[in-house]
Amino acid sequence: MDEIGRKEQNYMMKKEMGCRERLIDKRDGEHTKKTERKIAAYLLGNFDKSLHSTLLELADEIGVSDASIVRFCKSIGYTGFQEYKINAALQSVPEPRLYNPSLSVDDNPAEICDKIFAIESSALEQTKQELDISVMNKVADVLLKARRINLVGTGGSAISARDFQHKLLKIGVRAELQEDKDLQLMSASLLTEEDVLFAISHSGSNLHVAETIELAQKRNAKIITLTMKSKNILVEKADYPLYVVSEKTIFESESFSARLAQLAMLDCLVALMAFKNFDGSLEAMKATRIATSVNKE
Incomplete structure (x- = not known):
């Protein structure tokens, strides 16, 4: 397989990765920058908590700029922070809870x-x-x-x-x-x-x-x-x-x-x-x- 073919294969493999897998891949990557590694490690260690944070709140918690987080999200294949959160939620939250965390499929109409x-x-x-x-x-x-x-x-x-x-x-x-x-x-x-x-x-x-x-x-x-x-x-x-x-x-x-x-x-x-x-x-x-x-x- 030539170089172009290998790059296309790697791209398709990463595209099929779940959110956690992308974070792990970035954290452990040989060429990952220090700031990227820091962001990846925090998101993996606070996966559910970060879903409820705004971009600026998360930047404060990690100790990086909001622009760094946006660039990081793009580096793992998302268009930005919001698309990252959506994909993280889809992987982390049970489907019935995605509509609203207070409601359950077992609730009757009155409930x-x-x-x-x-x-x-x-x-x-x-x-x-x-x-x-x-x-x-x-x-x-x-x-x-x-x-x-x-x-x-x-x-x-x-x-x-x-x-x-x-x-x-x-x-x-x-x-x-x-x-x-x-x-x-x-x-x-x-x-x-x-x-x-x-x-x-x-x-x-x-x-x-x-x-x-x-x-x-x-x-x-x-x-x-x-x-x-x-x-x-x-x-x-x-x-x-x-x-x-x-x-x-x-x-x-x-x-x-x-x-x-x-x-x-x-x-x-x-x-x-x-x-x-x-x-x-x-x-x-x-x-x-x-x-x-x-x-x-």
């Missing part, structure tokens, strides 16, 4: 519903306990004074952003929300120091949202983020970070309770803003109700 309500009630209570009223009050002021508000979110967080936009309009506050990612980037690039970018991402690790924030920062716009309570890339970029607490899941974007906690936080902001500008909000509510009443019984 499933009871557990979901308990999870969501707990998330609301924990989020309330973490609430910083002074920051919430300041954020309400910043939003009311903004010349322009850009809302950014993808996936489920975009749904929360859309609900927020709808409720803001009811009290007379206009906010923009583009679904297209290119339009989000274009809009952020046109913000000014009088404007606000409000970014929603449960994991706080969405690279597209981070890129949008960076564009807004270059324009000196104020940055507000709403993420889970953790060390993550969006929080580090925020002028005003807001947090939700939800149940632990392997894939943060699939958290049952995250959306409910996000909506509760956003409802609090709308109420704070409405009472800070009570007369204006009341007039806007009357106008918007009349405008939509024609199609209602």
